[in-house]
Amino acid sequence: ETGVTQTPRHLVMGMTNKKSLKCEQHLGHNAMYWYKQSAKKPLELMFVYNFKEQTENNSVPSRFSPECPNSSHLFLHLHTLQPEDSALYLCASSQDYGSTDTQYFGPGTRLTVL
Amino acid sequence: GQNIDQPTEMTATEGAIVQINCTYQTSGFNGLFWYQQHAGEAPTFLSYNVLDGLEEKGRFSSFLSRSKGYSYLLLKELQMKDSASYLCAVRDSNDQLIWGAGTKLIIKP
Numbered sequence: 001e002t003g004v005t006q007t008p009r010h011l012v013m014g015m016t017n018k019k020s021l022k023c024e025q026h027l028g029h030n031a032m033y034w035y036k037q038s039a040k041k042p043l044e045l046m047f048v049y050n051f052k053e054q055t056e057n058n059s060v061p062s063r064f065s066p067e068c069p070n071s072s073h074l075f076l077h078l079h080t081l082q083p084e085d086s087a088l089y090l091c092a093s094s095q096d097y098g099s100t101d102t103q104y105f106g107p108g109t110r111l112t113v114l
Numbered sequence: 115g116q117n118i119d120q121p122t123e124m125t126a127t128e129g130a131i132v133q134i135n136c137t138y139q140t141s142g143f144n145g146l147f148w149y150q151q152h153a154g155e156a157p158t159f160l161s162y163n164v165l166d167g168l169e170e171k172g173r174f175s176s177f178l179s180r181s182k183g184y185s186y187l188l189l190k191e192l193q194m195k196d197s198a199s200y201l202c203a204v205r206d207s208n209d210q211l212i213w214g215a216g217t218k219l220i221i222k223p
Contacts, residue, residue: 004156040122042213043201090156098209102147105156 002026004106006091012112013081021076021109023091029104031097032074034066037088037108049074050097081113116140118214120202125220126192134187134200134217142207148176148187149201151216157201160187189219197221 004025013019025032034046048056049068063085065077074091088108094101119137126132138146145164149157163169163178163185175188189196202214 040215042118042215043203045211102159102162103211104159105149107154107156110154 004091004093004104006089006106006109008109009107010110010112012114013078014114015081015083017081018077018079020078021089021091021111023074023076023106025072025074025091025093025104025106027093027104029093029095030071031094031101032068032071033092033094033103034074034076035090035092037090043090047076048097055097078111081111083113086111086113116206116212118202118204118212120200120214120217122215123218123220125222126189128192128194128221128223130192131188131190132192132219134189134202134219136185136187136202136214138183138185138202138204138212138214140183140204140206140212143180144205144207144209146176146178146185147201147203147205147211148185149203150198151201152198160200192221194221194223 007022031050033048036044045058046060047066052068063080067075088110090108091106092103094103117139147162148160150160151157161176163176166178168177173190178185199216199218201216204212
């Protein structure tokens, strides 16, 4: 595997379910990101991890809970979501955070909340 | 507030040239990125401009004018596979990436 991978690619869940999104990067990068992409809206940065430490939390509701066990893996735990949380969730990585480094994206998880 | 503006949608003909504009108002400037995103796929890096001028990379070129808060992405010899969304993003003085909503480019035969 190369680059940034995400699983699952598609997820349908009810508002009472608990699920997790997984991201893995094979680029040796130190920073990882979660973004939310809604139709016709700019990418919304949710969380940033640098060297496994969370450096950004952009006022994301607590029903989204990130976890970064090591520099290569990033999870987004979901519980009691709302229909408006339906979106494409993208993971990205870069060599370091807070620099001009290019971010490399995974293919995303298309989430539908019923 | 910080803002990135780009057209929502553009249509062009195969073999032609198209220019996608991006204007920005941000707290400082540390570079501008263009990404391509095919439907259902990951955004992929196209170009990075930090100094004024034109950067050419094959059929794609990107231009920056910092004084005008303006950039464009120029696509030449359009191919059907160029149908995608093109995302403009600016890194501000806090190294935060500010994203535009993207321009959906439709290529017609």
